[in-house]
Structure formats: C-alpha cells, structure tokens
Amino acid sequence: NAGVMQNPRHLVRRRGQEARLRCSPMKGHSHVYWYRQLPEEGLKFMVYLQKENIIDESGMPKERFSAEFPKEGPSILRIQQVVRGDSAAYFCASSLHPEGYTFGSGTRLTVV
Amino acid sequence: EDKVVQSPLSLVVHEGDTVTLNCSYEVTNFRSLLWYKQEKKAPTFLFMLTSSGIEKKSGRLSSILDKKELFSILNITATQTGDSAVYLCAVERTSGSRLTFGEGTQLTVNP
Numbered sequence: 001n002a003g004v005m006q007n008p009r010h011l012v013r014r015r016g017q018e019a020r021l022r023c024s025p026m027k028g029h030s031h032v033y034w035y036r037q038l039p040e041e042g043l044k045f046m047v048y049l050q051k052e053n054i055i056d057e058s059g060m061p062k063e064r065f066s067a068e069f070p071k072e073g074p075s076i077l078r079i080q081q082v083v084r085g086d087s088a089a090y091f092c093a094s095s096l097h098p099e100g101y102t103f104g105s106g107t108r109l110t111v112v
Numbered sequence: 113e114d115k116v117v118q119s120p121l122s123l124v125v126h127e128g129d130t131v132t133l134n135c136s137y138e139v140t141n142f143r144s145l146l147w148y149k150q151e152k153k154a155p156t157f158l159f160m161l162t163s164s165g166i167e168k169k170s171g172r173l174s175s176i177l178d179k180k181e182l183f184s185i186l187n188i189t190a191t192q193t194g195d196s197a198v199y200l201c202a203v204e205r206t207s208g209s210r211l212t213f214g215e216g217t218q219l220t221v222n223p
Contacts, residue, residue, distance in 0.1 A: 004154075031209070033209075033210070033211075035211075035213075040215075041215055042116075042118075042200060042213035042214050042215045042216050043155070043200065043202075043211075043213040044213070045210040045211060045212065048209065048210055056210060058210075059210070091154065091155070095209070101157070101211070102157075103148075103154040103155050103156075104154055105153045105154045106153060106154060
C-alpha cells in the first residue's frame with residue numbers, strides 16, 4: 001500500500017495560468033480531504049469529497065477553485081488564473097471512514 | 113467558528129530536556145482532538161484523544177485531554193534532535209469530519 005500519493009510534489013505557475021493538483025488516496029479509501037498550508041501557518045480545510053460527490057466545500061474560495069473525485073482516477077484540485085496569494089502547500093488526506101486520516105506529502109505550488 | 117490555539121509558537125531546547133506543548137480549543141460538538149508531527153512534509157499522526165483524563169503514551173511522547181477546561185498537552189521527555197519538527201493540534205466535530213488546526217509549535221532540539 002503506497003499511502004496517499006500526491007503529484008506533482010512541486011509546481012511552478014505564472015500568474016494567470018491554471019494549476020491542477022492530483023491526489024490518489026490509499027487503496028480502498030473513499031473519503032478525500034484537501035487542506036492548504038500557507039507559510040508559517042497551520043493547515044486550513046478546503047473541501048471534503050467522496051467518490052463523485054462533494055460533501056463539504058465550505059473552506060473553498062468561491063472563485064477560481066474547484067475539486068472533483070471521479071469514480072475512476074485521482075481527486076483533482078484545480079485552481080484557475082492563479083495569483084501570488086495561491087502559493088502554498090496543498091495537502092490531501094484520505095480515510096476509509098470519516099476518521100483516521102492519512103496525509104499525502106503535499107504539492108508545493110509557487111506562483112511567479 | 114471553531115478555534116484552536118497552540119502555545120508556544122516556537123520553542124528551542126537542548127537534547128535531554130522535557131517539553132510541554134499546549135493546545136486550547138473552542139469547537140461546537142467536539143468529537144476528538146488530534147496531534148500530528150510535521151517535518152517539512154506530510155503531517156504524521158501521533159495521538160487521538162476523545163476522553164478527559166486518560167493519558168495516551170507512545171515511547172517518550174504522551175498526551176492528555178481536559179474536556180472541561182478545553183485544552184490538551186503534549187509532553188516529550190528526554191528530547192532528541194530527531195524530535196525537531198512542527199507539532200500540530202487539530203479538533204474534529206461530530207458532524208462532518210473536517211479538522212480545524214492550530215498554527216503549530218515549532219520545536220527545535222539542539223545537540
């Protein structure tokens with residue numbers, strides 16, 4: 001079991017480009033969570049998904065951010081028209097039940 | 113809005129010292145409090161606490177929860193340089209499973 005896999009590990013985008021972050025949960029896990037960590041800050045909840053459903057997106061910015069967890073394939077966090085303030089580490093976690101998280105190693109997004 | 117406050121934000125000690133990290137919280141419909149260790153990558157799970165007064169222990173690390181006073185402490189005895197990391201505290205509600213994290217305590221253990 002490879003754990004929660006996130007890719008890419010590092011992503012550099014110019015302002016205005018799109019960023020796509022991928023998360024493959026642990027085998028058999030059907031709950032996926034995305035968190036953002038700004039420099040020198042704790043993790044902030046963004047969105048909670050189960051297969052093909054968004055359960056809680058109360059932490060997602062209203063514009064430019066979207067997330068999906070399709071029936072097949074990884075969960076995707078998509079950021080359109082990135083700005084410098086989007087630079088952060090984005091962590092994905094998965095669980096079998098809604099408890100007992102396992103975190104991935106994160107994607108560090110840098111917007112230049 | 114749920115709130116988690118950790119203190120101190122930063123701590124520098126020498127190997128062999130004992131440290132106590134603090135976490136206070138305000139949350140609606142509390143379910144559990146969790147401690148994580150983060151070393152420049154994925155947070156790794158340390159403890160989950162749900163009941164007051166019951167100490168959880170793993171090697172040199174231990175933690176306890178006080179649900180009346182709404183706080184938890186994480187103790188590390190005989191610290192080693194490998195304990196240097198950010199220690200994160202998080203709370204979970206009964207409704208839904210999002211975690212609310214504190215800002216973390218940056219622990220540095222010098223040889």
